[in-house]
Amino acid sequence: MPQRETWATRTGFILAAVGSAVGLGNIWRFPFAVGQEGGAAFLLVYLLFVVLIGFPAMLVEFTLGRRTQKNPVGALAQMGGRTWKLVGLVFVVTGFTILSYYSVIAGWTIRYTFASLTGAYTADPEAYFGAVSVGFDAVAFHALFMVLVIGVIALGVRSGIELAVKFMVPAIIALGIGLAAYAFTLDGAGAAYQFYLSPDLDVLAAEWQSILPAAAGQAFFTLSLGMGVMITYSSYLAEDRNLASDGAIIIGFDTAIAFLMGLILFPFLFTAGVDPGEGGPGTLFISLAAAFAELPAGNILGAVFFGTVAIAALSSAISLLEVPVSYVIDEFGVDRMTATLGVGGLVFVLGLAPALDLIFLDLFDLFADAILLVLGGLLVSIFVSWIVPDEALDELQKGIGELGSIGTAWVWAVRIPVVLVLAFSLYLGIVGYIEFLTTDFADWLG
Numbered sequence: 001m002p003q004r005e006t007w008a009t010r011t012g013f014i015l016a017a018v019g020s021a022v023g024l025g026n027i028w029r030f031p032f033a034v035g036q037e038g039g040a041a042f043l044l045v046y047l048l049f050v051v052l053i054g055f056p057a058m059l060v061e062f063t064l065g066r067r068t069q070k071n072p073v074g075a076l077a078q079m080g081g082r083t084w085k086l087v088g089l090v091f092v093v094t095g096f097t098i099l100s101y102y103s104v105i106a107g108w109t110i111r112y113t114f115a116s117l118t119g120a121y122t123a124d125p126e127a128y129f130g131a132v133s134v135g136f137d138a139v140a141f142h143a144l145f146m147v148l149v150i151g152v153i154a155l156g157v158r159s160g161i162e163l164a165v166k167f168m169v170p171a172i173i174a175l176g177i178g179l180a181a182y183a184f185t186l187d188g189a190g191a192a193y194q195f196y197l198s199p200d201l202d203v204l205a206a207e208w209q210s211i212l213p214a215a216a217g218q219a220f221f222t223l224s225l226g227m228g229v230m231i232t233y234s235s236y237l238a239e240d241r242n243l244a245s246d247g248a249i250i251i252g253f254d255t256a257i258a259f260l261m262g263l264i265l266f267p268f269l270f271t272a273g274v275d276p277g278e279g280g281p282g283t284l285f286i287s288l289a290a291a292f293a294e295l296p297a298g299n300i301l302g303a304v305f306f307g308t309v310a311i312a313a314l315s316s317a318i319s320l321l322e323v324p325v326s327y328v329i330d331e332f333g334v335d336r337m338t339a340t341l342g343v344g345g346l347v348f349v350l351g352l353a354p355a356l357d358l359i360f361l362d363l364f365d366l367f368a369d370a371i372l373l374v375l376g377g378l379l380v381s382i383f384v385s386w387i388v389p390d391e392a393l394d395e396l397q398k399g400i401g402e403l404g405s406i407g408t409a410w411v412w413a414v415r416i417p418v419v420l421v422l423a424f425s426l427y428l429g430i431v432g433y434i435e436f437l438t439t440d441f442a443d444w445l446g
């Protein structure tokens, strides 16, 4: 049995986690959620959830991973036995499913990077999206993206993931700052900032029932929680560093980049006179393409923007593939190359469904994102805080020191608020999914 891999540096671990966290969720979900759910009022609730729910939940995953030095399935089996091992299997299935359609959307971003340069979508952004978002083109770019993901993961923790994120994360930050600076100079910037940042507490009072779950879900998704990514990444930590400070740094970067994306997107849309409209992957491509068609030097701007999105998607996608791959390597003793090709190949095949018909994108996304992620996060939070709190606390204290009442506060923050918020989100997710199955999906079936 070869020795299990580890990160070369602490920065490598942090960059990999930031790379995982910063992805499509920061770019389309976050700004549009802010826009739809009452601007700065939503922002406030979201920040609160990131700190009160996201941070403790991230430490749950970190303690499990570093304690066991195992993939999520092995980690839960070691600490909880056979029943809890099933939760680990939920993670593996979730990663598999999310990556299959995440890769299709990421494929569009690569396609749009080139299309921006050639001006392919300027004449009719909507028709262009219709033509390339499904069918042969979508399959081809999904394949290309999966080749990149497989390439990085096949190279392993140090020479694959760690090396790749060392370039990708700084690139995302630099390009993001550049784009935001450019956006600041646009005519529509003032109105855009107003829309994005003006707090309206009346909205919060009136719509808190939809704002709360939306903010909680976003906090979870954007931090890559609920799927074992943070268990897997922290299992490659060789030394006992301070997990709380690492978590805070990761969350700080993710939040800052999400915020920056709003400062980019809204000036683009407002200046070009495009309605921010509804959220969702389609909107990102259609309305932004329409904006780039109007803006000065729009083709270069478009290429830089979509290129940045593609890099962010890649650094997230590698974390999604690493979870099932680490499971196969650890539990079946398969070598990394074989495991990566096998799992990556299967993900490619599953992704053919959303690449050929967008109904599967919704079907997969709603199921994985609104149900599986929340379910996984809920069960692992219950496990750590109620079943093995002492071991988890002991692990958290390594690299920090005696936590005393702060440690107790962490355990209780997970036991009640995190568990309640996730349970409520799961309920809403199931209700929403049943509605989708009985309406849109039933229509599609005929």
Ligand code: TRP
Residues within 6 Å of the ligand: 020, 021, 022, 023, 024, 025, 026, 220, 221, 222, 223, 224, 225, 226, 227, 229, 316, 317, 319, 320, 373
């Ligand atoms: N956090 C990423 C984003 O914002 C997506 C992502 C990557 C993810 N890995 C994850 C979400 C694991 C949930 C779980 O786009």
